[in-house]
Amino acid sequence: MPETTEATERGYSSAKTDYAKRLRRIEGQVRGVAKMIEDDKYCIDVLTQISAVNSALQSVALGLLDEHLGHCVSHAVAEGGDEAERKLAEASAAIARLVKS
Amino acid sequence: MPETTEATERGYSSAKTDYAKRLRRIEGQVRGVAKMIEDDKYCIDVLTQISAVNSALQSVALGLLDEHLGHCVSHAVAEGGDEAERKLAEASAAIARLVKS
């Protein structure tokens, strides 16, 4: 059950503007891939653009993960108990999804 | 130098409508990630959404690659000569980028 009762302070809160900018650029890149296909561009060039979008998304994810570890997970660990265990297991599962996607 | 002189017939030509639809959905997903960050959603939920976008992009890329092998590369191989070598090397480089992105 996604955690919505948590205070809205997130690890990424201080970088929200930067993430908004990066995601807008990624959105534009995806539109660019669609336009390349619409314009019958050469397959390899379309694939090169998709690899670039993948890498940009990956670095957004790694940034969010780093901030999550340093904020939400660290706070839970500092308090100890079951919540720390839960947050650590949750982070490891997110890392596994990222490694396998 | 991206190949633009090639006839506009591509391996993906018959699937252009499907790719347009899938890329519009991916574009919407990227906007969704941005909205989650704007709304201070929980980091792990944002990461889960990014992994989903990565997987959707990956399957678009694998589809394009499959069609490229069956169309552009196969035509070049059927004709033989240097163009076949070039197309094969180009495809292998695109596969390597995809594996490493």
Next chain:
Amino acid sequence: MPETTEATERGYSSAKTDYAKRLRRIEGQVRGVAKMIEDDKYCIDVLTQISAVNSALQSVALGLLDEHLGHCVSHAVAEGGDEAERKLAEASAAIARLVKS
């Protein structure tokens, strides 16, 4: 500078026997890939075996990472200060390497 002065107690210490067994199996799988090539086995079958080895290695890495977060990083976070920052940054860099390998 690899950390060798740390007490030898590691997050993975209690699972050393299991890791030894899993790595011996992976070692055997790599030898199996070499034997397949020596015996001129079909390329696709060799590739399938390599993907299996990659996945087995990846799950060893995810296990070690989970234990590292729960042990070394958590201890440092509980104590706070610069060491916590260093351990968190180090863990994020290891996650990035894993995602990109």
Next chain:
Amino acid sequence: MPETTEATERGYSSAKTDYAKRLRRIEGQVRGVAKMIEDDKYCIDVLTQISAVNSALQSVALGLLDEHLGHCVSHAVAEGGDEAERKLAEASAAIARLVKS
């Protein structure tokens, strides 16, 4: 059903000695990871070594794939017909496994 009736000439045949050497080195690296764990080495250093093994394996796989495309798949494409379709589909499935492993 793995293809064993195929002539033993493979795309990788001329590079068998090189692959044997690379796989022996990878086998040694896996043993090295096991030794690091046995010796209670720092988790991050073990993870760094695993990422190196993953990358070495990945480049063996990309080499085999490149040779398979240039040999088995190209021969089948040159002859045309169902076998070409089968070989192309098989190669695309192997690429997908590699991308997702």
